[in-house]
Amino acid sequence: MSQEEYKRRARHPRLDYAHRVEYAAMGWANQIGHAEFPPGELNKILADRVPSNNAVNNHVRKAKGWGFIEVESTRRCLVLSMYHFQKGIGDRTCDEHGIRPVKRFTP
Ligand SMILES: [Zn+2]
Numbered sequence: 748m749s750q751e752e753y754k755r756r757a758r759h760p761r762l763d764y765a766h767r768v769e770y771a772a773m774g775w776a777n778q779i780g781h782a783e784f785p786p787g788e789l790n791k792i793l794a795d796r797v798p799s800n801n802a803v804n805n806h807v808r809k810a811k812g813w814g815f816i817e818v819e820s821t822r823r824c825l826v827l828s829m830y831h832f833q834k835g836i837g838d839r840t841c842d843e844h845g846i847r848p849v850k851r852f853t854p
Contacts, residue, residue: 750774757792764806767793769815772825778837780817780827781844789822819844 753774757767771792775782784792790803803822810816810825817826824843840846 750776760794764793765809765813765815768806768810768825772810772816772820772827773832775825776827776832776834777841778834778839779841779846780829780832780834781841781846782825782827783841783843784823784825786823789825 750773753770755774756762757771757774759767759770762770768789771784771789772780772782775784777783789807790798790800793803793806800822807816807820807822807825811818811820817828820826821843824841826844839848
């Protein structure tokens with residue numbers, strides 16, 4: 748399934764928020780499974796009427812509780828298990844979690 752489809756589902760008003768958080772993670776994930784969002788962006792994705800940060804935190808917590816996303820996820824970056832998500836292209840960094848590109852060892 749394409750990431751565009753997951754982005755569409757993340758905005759689907761009739762789906763459970765925990766699922767929508769998972770779909771947002773899948774829709775925006777980079778190559779290492781991290782989906783970073785600017786401040787307030789995940790709030791906008793989850794509702795037309797922007798929900799409070801507390802509400803979004805609760806949805807993220809629920810998605811973590813159900814095992815949809817990794818425990819280090821926050822509303823600023825949703826993290827997918829590398830077992831569940833694989834992608835051949837894209838960034839391998841995350842500012843929210845302080846992940847920088849690893850220099851490859853060249854013999
Ligand atoms: Zn991250």
